[in-house]
Amino acid sequence: MNLQNKLWYAFLVDSIIVFTSVYISTVSLFPISEVFTLPLFVISTTLIISHHVFAHFYKMYKRAWEYASVGELIIIFKAVTFSIIVAALCQFLFMEDVFFRVLASTWMIQIFLISGSRFSWRFFKDHGVFGNRKSLKPTLIVGAGSAGTLVARQLKYNKDSGLEPVAFIDDDKRKQNLDIMCLPVVGGIDSLAENVQKLGIDTIVIAIPSLNKKELNKIYKECLSTNATTQMMPMFEDLVTGKVSVNEIRNVEIRDLLGRPAVNLDTAAIENFVRDEVILVTGAGGSIGSEICRQLSNYQPSQIVLLGHGENSIYAIEMELRSSYGSEIEFTTEIADIKDREKLFSIMKHYRPKAVFHAAAHKHVPLMERNPEEAITNNIFGTRNVAEAADAGDVETFVMISSDKAVNPTSVMGASKKIAEMFVQNLDKKSNTRFVAVRFGNVLGSRGSVIPLFKEQIRKGGPITITHPEMERFFMTIPEASKLVLQASSLAQGGEIFVLDMGEPVKILDLAKNLLRLSGLSEDDIGIEFTGMRPGEKLYEELLNDYEVRDEQIYPKIYIGKSTKVNVEEVMELVQACWSADKDVIRETLLSIANQTPSTVPALEKSHVAII
Structure with a gap:
């Protein structure tokens, strides 16, 4: 339904609700013999006109009601209340009589019916009444903090993601056994595998942006012990810059598992330079x-x-x-x-x-x-x-x-x-x-790095080739390396x-195993072979x-x-x-x-x- 059709639909529904509320109030308060002697048409017309005046004033026909909340309920209350007051004044000025009981009853019925008509849109959207809910994948969200609730809210509103949040996992004891956004917090990380099986979880979404790499590795290993697909919410940096939206859940990547925090640089100095x-x-x-x-x-x-x-x-x-x-x-x-x-x-x-x-x-x-x-x-x-x-x-x-x-x-x-x-x-x-x-050190994703080579070997069915089982390298991402270069210029x-x-060096063997797991495979599926060190190679790299x-x-x-x-x-x-x-x-x-x-x-x- 386009915007113009929605506007006329809401306008028509409100008119019917106002007329119906006047009729119900009159019938319930007066004997049938007296109902038809009352100026029902005048009362209804006055209320319909005044209601639509205040509805437009409070922009009730420009709101996205599928996201309705307490704020929208207050707007409905104000619009209906002021329309009743104006109708009462018009009756007093032009009819020299005010039907207080009819207006009071009408006020209550209007608030109930108009609120119900609006909030039903949110109910239908949240519960997928008009969508195919069978295609949604039961999803467990790791992290019941502000980021986790943000992900849950977006997944509930946006069924295009194909994910249906059913529960949270969080190590915070104060949150466990509580409901957040009508979703239970079913336990801590140590109960993840058990709850995945019990709830029939298809997808796990990690939604804790504050995680350091070691903690992420720990959670990711727990996720790997299940048959569920593991994904992550987008990085806050990408959300703020508008590159992605919250509901664009992404796969866990090898850069997420590096045991090194990102470097904070002086961007103001770089900009000045x-x-x-x-x-x-x-x-x-x-x-x-x-x-x-x-x-x-x-x-x-x-x-x-x-x-x-x-x-x-x-x-x-x-x-x-x-x-x-x-x-x-x-x-x-x-x-x-x-x-x-x-x-x-x-x-x-x-x-x-x-x-x-x-x-x-x-x-x-x-x-x-x-x-x-x-x-x-x-x-x-x-x-x-x-x-x-x-x-x-x-x-x-x-x-x-x-x-x-x-x-x-x-x-x-x-x-x-x-x-x-x-x-x-x-x-x-x-x-x-x-x-x-x-x-x-080595840069992840560059054309000469081991990552593209390993990915190509995995794509071809293996084996992954490594020169030595104890080979270690320092790793960083291309954006981090480039930011360092800019910082150097300003300093x-x-x-x-x-x-x-760059923190601790990473074993190339561990890197290969992580890539296999990220690809949904194991060493049984894709073999790992050691080919011997090449001329000029060092077992360990140094920085100084x-x-x-x-x-x-x-x-x-x-x-x-x-x-x-x-x-x-x-x-x-x-x-x-x-x-x-x-x-x-x-x-x-x-x-x-x-x-x-x-x-x-x-x-x-x-x-x-x-x-x-």
């Missing part, structure tokens, strides 16, 4: 580079220059950003290779960006082991080209994306990142541009290496060298420590000299340079290592 400025991002089509562009767009720079080598990926992120922010921000694309030094200098001088985020790099460890010369030309010399072009273009801040593999590197990729860090730190000493680097004084304190000592806190979760530098000119000469040598010689040279310590190289002046 970015707003109305020109920003350039290299590797803008990659996983990290494209997310940096998305995050930057939230802070309204005047222009973002998307620089990348792959035209398809650059086109994709350009179209996405134009669709979301095209009316507010200018997006410019530059197809360029960071090895093309001349073009980089031309681009920097043309756009004069305030900040450069350097995300372009070769990151795949085994590929760089087999092609070490490419790690040199792209990761080292490419970084040098971008950095020196930024210096020549009077860029205010240059942020290089590094890796935890740059710490005590055992791979060509890690060594190339470490040497690139050395270069930008050295350039910071003699440039007006502030040069900093940011180290991350940069020059020469720092920013490192995210032993001599990068934490010193003082400068920001929540940010510390300053000490590092050492080498003679970068000599380092770059060594790198240049070995570039055309045998692959094994290149590999050995890079690792030798990158693993120099204070005991093997003269320590220069203090620099910074900041841990977020």
Whole structure:
């Protein structure tokens, strides 16, 4: 029924109710012989007109009555009361008589019938009278707090979700055995499996946004002991920004199970740094580079220059950003290779960006082991080209994306990142541009991460391949990594290496098992095989060298420590000299340079290592 039809329906129903209430009141208060001598038509007409005047005044015909509550009942009370008073005044002025008993009885009957007509709409919606209730899945909500009741209310109102809430689970003893929104709180987490079986639950919805990752893991394991599907309410951040609505329940994802809380950053500082400025991002089509562009767009720079080598990926992120922010921000694309030094200098001088985020790099460890010369030309010399072009273009801040593999590197990729860090730190000493680097661990969902590989192996029926059962890695999400990069730009004084304190490392084997469970499978369905460690791989990753000592806190979760530098000119000469040598010689040279310590190289002046 469209809005216009609803309005006329409500108007007609109210008119019938008013006339009926006058007739019932008259018949019940006067003998039948006297009923027809009373001015029923005049009384009814007066009441109908006055009622509709006040109904429009209180916007009774513009309310969504399927969500009616006490507030709507008060509106009905006011509209009916004032219409009765006005009718009484009209009778006194024009008829010189007021039928008080008729009006009083009419007042009570009108409130009862009009309220009933309106609240019946909510009753029909809440109880699915006009829908197919058989298709709704019995749902257990974990968490009877404000978030849980919000989910329950939305699922009750919106039957399109296909879920029917039947009970709550909550560890709060004060709530157990009580009813909330007419739904019982049937017990704590330890009784979850029992209640799923007893109530015939099809779906479990976890609705506790304050859960830390360890608590979520505990609840999720309890859910896995049942045959029910486990889902979660959307994140409050997505609800507030309008990306999703409460009833859009989502599946539990691997990022939800990481044992590390999200990082709180100083968004005001980032906005002050970015707003109305020109920003350039290299590797803008990659996983990290494209997310940096998305995050930057939230802070309204005047222009973002998307620089990348792959035209398809650059086109994709350009179209996405134009669709979301095209009316507010200018997006410019530059197809360029960071090895093309001349073009980089031309681009920097043309756009004069305030900040450069350097995300372009070769990151795949085994590929760089087999092609070490490419790690040199792209990761080292490419970084040098971008950095020196930024210096020549009077860029205010240059942020290089590094890796935890740059710490005590055992791979060509890690060594190339470490040497690139050395270069930008050295350039910071003699440039007006502030040069900093940011180290991350592994990024969930990036094209080179294990998650897409495991998902593809699961899709094909397995097996999942892992190099070693004790292999551990630090993990973070792409948005968190990108926010860290932006925070680094706003905090940069020059020469720092920013490192995210990413909590406890995650075993790759546990990650694979969680992915299997999230896919509704087990190790019996999809096998797990160990293939042996690959060249350049480490069993454990690190975030800091032993001599990068934490010193003082400068920001929540940010510390300053000490590092050492080498003679970068000599380092770059060594790198240049070995570039055309045998692959094994290149590999050995890079690792030798990158693993120099204070005991093997003269320590220069203090620099910074900041841990977020």
